[in-house]
Every structure is written in C-alpha cells, then in structure tokens.
Amino acid sequence: MSGNPMNIPPVSIAAAKAALIEQYADPVLRRRASMLWGTRGVGKSSIVRQVATHFKIPLIDLRLTTIEPVDIRGAIYADDTLAKTVWFPPEFLPPPDQHDGILFLDELTAADQRLQISAYSLILDRKVGNYRLPDGWQVIAAGNASFHGAVSHDMGTALADRMFHFNVQTVIGAFLDHAAEMNFAPEVMAYLKVRPDRLDDTQAQLSGDHLIGASPRGWEDISNVLNSGLSATAKRVFVQGRIGAANAAEFFGVLREIQAGADVVRLLAARPGAETAALLPKSLDALYGMIYGLLAASVDDTTLSRALEIIEQLPDIKGSTPLPIREAQTLSMELLMQRALSTGLEGAILDSPSYQRYAERRQRDGGDA
Structure with a gap:
C-alpha cells in the first residue's frame, strides 16, 4: 500500500470487538476471515483474546514475524508405503477433532512475503498443503499499513477481497x-x-x-x-x-x-x-x-x-x-x-x-x- 488507501470509516476498539463477537456467532460469516488494521498499541491483539474468552473457545495466536515459512506448511517426509513424499502439518494448527476456535494471524503485513503465501492460503482457502482448517474455526488477521509507520508489505486486492476489514482507531x-x-x-x-x-x-x-x-x-x-x-x-x-x-x-x-x-x-x-x-x-x-x-x-x-x-x-x-x-x-x-x-x-x-x-x-x- 502506498499513501493512505484505507477507504473504510474508522471504528473504535470496542465496536470492533462487538462486531467480531457477532461474526463468530454466525456460522456462515465465521468462515470469512477478518482483518484488523491499526497503529501499534491500539489493542488489536487484546480484543481477539477477549472474543475467544467470551465464547470460551481455543485461541491459536501466531506471531508471523517469529516463525519461518516452513513452520506453517509443515515438514515433508518420504512415505515408503505410498511411494510419495507427504507433509506433516505443524502441531500448532488445530486438529480435525477440535471443531471450534479462532486462528489469529498477528503481524500479517510485516511477515516475510514467503510466509505470507502460506498464511494467505489459510485465509483464502482455509487450508495449506493437505491440511484443512476445521469448519468451526474463524481466521482473524491483524497488521499495520505503511502509513502507520510500521514495517509493512503490500496486500494485494485479491487477498483483500477475501476478508472483512476493520480500520481500528483509538477513541478516548x-x-x-x-x-x-x-x-x-x-x-x-x-x-x-x-x-x-x-x-x-x-x-x-x-x-x-x-x-x-x-x-x-x-x-x-x-x-x-x-x-x-x-x-x-x-x-x-x-x-x-x-x-x-x-x-x-x-x-x-x-x-x-x-x-x-x-x-x-x-x-x-x-x-x-x-x-x-x-x-x-x-x-x-x-x-x-x-x-x-x-x-x-x-x-x-x-x-x-x-x-x-x-x-x-x-x-x-x-x-x-x-x-x-x-x-x-x-x-x-x-x-x-x-x-x-x-x-x-x-x-x-x-x-x-x-x-x-x-x-x-x-x-x-x-x-x-
């Protein structure tokens, strides 16, 4: 992103939290990812934790700037029985029998662009490699735009079109x-x-x-x-x-x-x-x-x-x-x-x-x- 292209009205952190709670409660809307934009310290991570606490559901918090691209994709190994190489999904992603929860992809726009490819796959298709996110899980991402003064990589319109966006700003x-x-x-x-x-x-x-x-x-x-x-x-x-x-x-x-x-x-x-x-x-x-x-x-x-x-x-x-x-x-x-x-x-x-x-x-x- 260049300049200030945030063409959506600002919302308070309280309003964003209330909206995310209503989104999670709707099983159809829950399957569409949401993106929280805002400056550092505004409380984006905090409200995601509060939404998970509200519903008493698991929260997986992935700080994307602290992991490597292979960490999401998982490890590859040779299966002699199948005569193929296959992928082991990482342990931090929810297993198929864990039906409900929130997967929080924090610092999405600051992550290495190779890592973003794997993260985007979870957002776009709710899967990465052979792994598929259980239906009851919601994906929420958060990050800064370049005009927030933070390290930020551009988000393409194809990805942006797959999410609800919140322009979170501080209200005194x-x-x-x-x-x-x-x-x-x-x-x-x-x-x-x-x-x-x-x-x-x-x-x-x-x-x-x-x-x-x-x-x-x-x-x-x-x-x-x-x-x-x-x-x-x-x-x-x-x-x-x-x-x-x-x-x-x-x-x-x-x-x-x-x-x-x-x-x-x-x-x-x-x-x-x-x-x-x-x-x-x-x-x-x-x-x-x-x-x-x-x-x-x-x-x-x-x-x-x-x-x-x-x-x-x-x-x-x-x-x-x-x-x-x-x-x-x-x-x-x-x-x-x-x-x-x-x-x-x-x-x-x-x-x-x-x-x-x-x-x-x-x-x-x-x-x-």
Missing part, C-alpha cells in the same frame, strides 16, 4: 472506560481526560522522525510504573523512556498540578461541609485528578459513600477559572456506579442520600440518573 472514551475497569493509575486517566490528543501521537512521532512516542499500550505501561514501588527518580526515567522526553515533561507538569490541587486522602477524611469545600480542587487538571483518585479509592461501602458526598459538593468550588462542574458530577457518578456494579457495592449507591439528591436533580433537569 472507550480507552478511559477500559482504563477504569483495569484500575489504571488515576493520574494517567486524569491526564488523558484533559489531554485526549496525547493518547496516541503516532503521526507527530513520524513527522518528527522520533523513535519513541505515546500509544495506548504505552500509557498502560506508564500506569504500571506509577503504581509500582519505584522511586520518583526511577519513575521519571521509565516514563521518559516509554513515551518520549516531550510527552513525559508535559505529563509530569500536569501531575504536579494534580498532586498540588487534589489531596484525595485528606478529602476522604474531611467532614462534609466547609471542611470539604476548603479542600476541593480549583483547576481542571486537579478536578479530574480528584475524580479518578476517588474512583481508585472507592473500595468499600464507606469510601464509596464518602466519595459520593464529595462529588455532591463540587458546586462549592470557588476559583478564578470556571470549571465544568455539572459535567464532572455526571462523569463521577457514572464512574462510581460502574465501579459499584462491578464490585458488588451498588447498595452503597442506592442508600446514599447524596446520590438520591443527584438523581432527583437529574430528573428535574430532564436527564436520566
């Missing part, structure tokens, strides 16, 4: 939902909430001819660094080495503001009313830092109920810069409700006077609580 809302579910460091979620353009800076990285840049996978690593027991100095070194010096400098600048403007531990310990109001953040960065900090701290009925009281007091913020208070309250309530439902703490939400008053106000304003 879906990523933050995933981050909250996976308990990312609240500082990372707060930063990306107010700097969504920093989630994936592949294009800026390419235009600047930089080796290191930010990506969804990179922010997951940054979250792990922040949640670790490393010293502050080591954390800075690792963050710089993962997302680049410029991104790291901006991130740590925002991090300082979050830490200075929102002390979640003190807020949780404060009494409702004036004591809480005095501790509320007064900048946008600190506001979202507090929201995601409260989310991380809501691990039982007591902390969750207290977090709801704090969110109810957001209109008490008195600062020189106007803040999106209603939007922040709505986001907070939604995040805390999701956390409660996933951890069995929904009773604390329903018993909370703060949440009841929020729900009543939303009804009066014509919204859904």
Whole structure:
C-alpha cells in the first residue's frame, strides 16, 4: 500500500470487538476471515483474546514475524508405503477433532512475503498443503499499513477481497472506560481526560522522525510504573523512556498540578461541609485528578459513600477559572456506579442520600440518573 488507501470509516476498539463477537456467532460469516488494521498499541491483539474468552473457545495466536515459512506448511517426509513424499502439518494448527476456535494471524503485513503465501492460503482457502482448517474455526488477521509507520508489505486486492476489514482507531472514551475497569493509575486517566490528543501521537512521532512516542499500550505501561514501588527518580526515567522526553515533561507538569490541587486522602477524611469545600480542587487538571483518585479509592461501602458526598459538593468550588462542574458530577457518578456494579457495592449507591439528591436533580433537569 502506498499513501493512505484505507477507504473504510474508522471504528473504535470496542465496536470492533462487538462486531467480531457477532461474526463468530454466525456460522456462515465465521468462515470469512477478518482483518484488523491499526497503529501499534491500539489493542488489536487484546480484543481477539477477549472474543475467544467470551465464547470460551481455543485461541491459536501466531506471531508471523517469529516463525519461518516452513513452520506453517509443515515438514515433508518420504512415505515408503505410498511411494510419495507427504507433509506433516505443524502441531500448532488445530486438529480435525477440535471443531471450534479462532486462528489469529498477528503481524500479517510485516511477515516475510514467503510466509505470507502460506498464511494467505489459510485465509483464502482455509487450508495449506493437505491440511484443512476445521469448519468451526474463524481466521482473524491483524497488521499495520505503511502509513502507520510500521514495517509493512503490500496486500494485494485479491487477498483483500477475501476478508472483512476493520480500520481500528483509538477513541478516548472507550480507552478511559477500559482504563477504569483495569484500575489504571488515576493520574494517567486524569491526564488523558484533559489531554485526549496525547493518547496516541503516532503521526507527530513520524513527522518528527522520533523513535519513541505515546500509544495506548504505552500509557498502560506508564500506569504500571506509577503504581509500582519505584522511586520518583526511577519513575521519571521509565516514563521518559516509554513515551518520549516531550510527552513525559508535559505529563509530569500536569501531575504536579494534580498532586498540588487534589489531596484525595485528606478529602476522604474531611467532614462534609466547609471542611470539604476548603479542600476541593480549583483547576481542571486537579478536578479530574480528584475524580479518578476517588474512583481508585472507592473500595468499600464507606469510601464509596464518602466519595459520593464529595462529588455532591463540587458546586462549592470557588476559583478564578470556571470549571465544568455539572459535567464532572455526571462523569463521577457514572464512574462510581460502574465501579459499584462491578464490585458488588451498588447498595452503597442506592442508600446514599447524596446520590438520591443527584438523581432527583437529574430528573428535574430532564436527564436520566
């Protein structure tokens, strides 16, 4: 491929996952391969694993850049009885009695072109040599195009015509939902909430001819660094080495503001009313830092109920810069409700006077609580 020929609309990683689940559920559509296009770290491999987990089926994950062409074709040997040379299929391909599963051909476009010939045979004809893929198996491939800044070989139109194609792109809302579910460091979620353009800076990285840049996978690593027991100095070194010096400098600048403007531990310990109001953040960065900090701290009925009281007091913020208070309250309530439902703490939400008053106000304003 030359230029940017991706003439299909982008879809979020969540939408691609939902579509693949529906495809696998249809026995006819399952027999047609699907191809996930997208930049590094967007989550292509992750959703394929999630689809397999959803159906509780086997997943064979072939990283095509790590194997040789003969590995797919298998080994040839002489059969004296038949007086012929025949092929032994490789052990990693599903046997005939394994009726259902997903065969994932990752890094398809980066593989050696001789290897692609064998991979294409599995996609086009669902067989290679004398081996035939069982009918219940779905083939999903993934790779990068040349305009994604990765090593990539052209895909011919004959092969492209045999697959469904997904132009997977990062959507900040879906990523933050995933981050909250996976308990990312609240500082990372707060930063990306107010700097969504920093989630994936592949294009800026390419235009600047930089080796290191930010990506969804990179922010997951940054979250792990922040949640670790490393010293502050080591954390800075690792963050710089993962997302680049410029991104790291901006991130740590925002991090300082979050830490200075929102002390979640003190807020949780404060009494409702004036004591809480005095501790509320007064900048946008600190506001979202507090929201995601409260989310991380809501691990039982007591902390969750207290977090709801704090969110109810957001209109008490008195600062020189106007803040999106209603939007922040709505986001907070939604995040805390999701956390409660996933951890069995929904009773604390329903018993909370703060949440009841929020729900009543939303009804009066014509919204859904």
